[in-house]
Amino acid sequence: MSRARTYWLLLTGAVIFSGCGQQSDRWKAQRPTVAPASGTVTFEGLPLEGAVVVFQPTAPDGIGASALTDSDGKFELKTFPPESGAVPGSYSVVIMKTDAEDQPSEDAAPVMVKSLIPIKYSIAAKSGLVADIPPSGLENISFDLKE
Structure with a gap:
């Protein structure tokens, strides 16, 4: 499993299901x-593959959604994986693309994480990225990131 996919899976679990066990039918x-x-x-006009896209709700009681971009830079948000979709509402958006570099060590090898896009896109207050999902959905969300 690629590091980007592993990172995405861990992030999805932390953001969406923090503190939750297996969902019951009641939930x-x-x-x-x-x-x-x-x-x-896209980044500088080219598809951004392997980026983690996280929609953070602006409402205090909102529920976030996330996705991983494919080789064409396309993503499909998931709030309750494996099912697709996002709860309608307003979101701040963060996008992260990293490359973990193993560092030599005699004990356990620590990992250095390097951002492959400007770090501002990984901080909701600085990214400048926002989206509103209407009840009917939105299937043409586009983010063109710049250096």
Whole structure:
């Protein structure tokens, strides 16, 4: 499994299911309705593959969604994986693309994480990226990141 995919899976679990165990049927029946939400991420006009896209709700009681971009920079948000969709609402968006570099060590090899895009895109307050998902969904979200 690639490091980007591993990172995405860990991030998805931490953001969406923090503190939760296996979902019960009761929880599934009570969870909010989601709408289709997908789009494309490019960096300097080129598709950004392997980037983690996280939609953080602006409402204090909102539920986030995340995705991993494919080789064409396309993503499909998931709030309750493996099912697709995002809860309608307003979001701040962060996008991360990293390359972990193993550092030599005699004991355990620590990992240095290097951002492959400007770090501002990984901080909600600095990214400048926002999105509104209507109840009908939004399937053409586009983010063109610049150096």
